[in-house]
Amino acid sequence: MNRWFLVQPPVRAYRAASDDELAAEARRLAARDREAGVVPRDWPREELERRKADLREYQRLMQSYAPARWPEKHLLAPPSWPAQLALMAIATLLLALGDHAEVALAFPVWEAMEPLEKDARRRSAERLGVTAANVPWPAVPATLFPYLAATVATGLRGERPTWPVYLAGRVIGAVNERRSWRRAYRG
Numbered sequence: 001m002n003r004w005f006l007v008q009p010p011v012r013a014y015r016a017a018s019d020d021e022l023a024a025e026a027r028r029l030a031a032r033d034r035e036a037g038v039v040p041r042d043w044p045r046e047e048l049e050r051r052k053a054d055l056r057e058y059q060r061l062m063q064s065y066a067p068a069r070w071p072e073k074h075l076l077a078p079p080s081w082p083a084q085l086a087l088m089a090i091a092t093l094l095l096a097l098g099d100h101a102e103v104a105l106a107f108p109v110w111e112a113m114e115p116l117e118k119d120a121r122r123r124s125a126e127r128l129g130v131t132a133a134n135v136p137w138p139a140v141p142a143t144l145f146p147y148l149a150a151t152v153a154t155g156l157r158g159e160r161p162t163w164p165v166y167l168a169g170r171v172i173g174a175v176n177e178r179r180s181w182r183r184a185y186r187g
Contacts, residue, residue, distance in 0.1 A: 014136035030068030068132035136184035
């Protein structure tokens with residue numbers, strides 16, 4: 001019974017992009033830095049110290065700066081359902097075969113899954129018109145803490161899930177991620 005409690009995985013949660021003055025300034029800084037080929041650590045020492053004087057404000061600045069400075073990393077959206085289902089099928093098949101085959105044989109395929117998922121997320125973001133100004137920002141979901149507590153309390157840390165449990169968790173996670181992302185997206 002404890003296994004089924006863990007079916008609800010920690011979801012990727014999102015909050016809406018900020019459209020205040022600080023976010024607009026961050027996007028201007030990012031455009032300047034992208035054009036010049038610099039990053040925040042290359043900023044003049046005085047500017048960096050002035051910005052880091054208020055750490056909360058600096059963190060908010062960086063949340064809007066990062067998608068504008070490195071769009072290839074941050075302009076992501078949940079993959080389309082066909083792509084999501086294909087990725088889930090491949091991962092579930094690998095997990096199911098892993099019970100019967102040498103793990104070293106499946107490892108290269110498993111490693112190839114992350115770039116495939118990122119590519120699917122990038123294509124989805126392009127299709128939806130996600131920009132640095134409206135990309136939802138990842139947030140720590142409230143469901144993460146009960147999940148971690150249950151995992152530690154039941155002593156199942158490190159135990160590999162069976163493929164049906166894994167698949168159920170992936171489907172629930174995908175639905176929850178989409179719900180959170182759509183709520184936060186202003187496109």
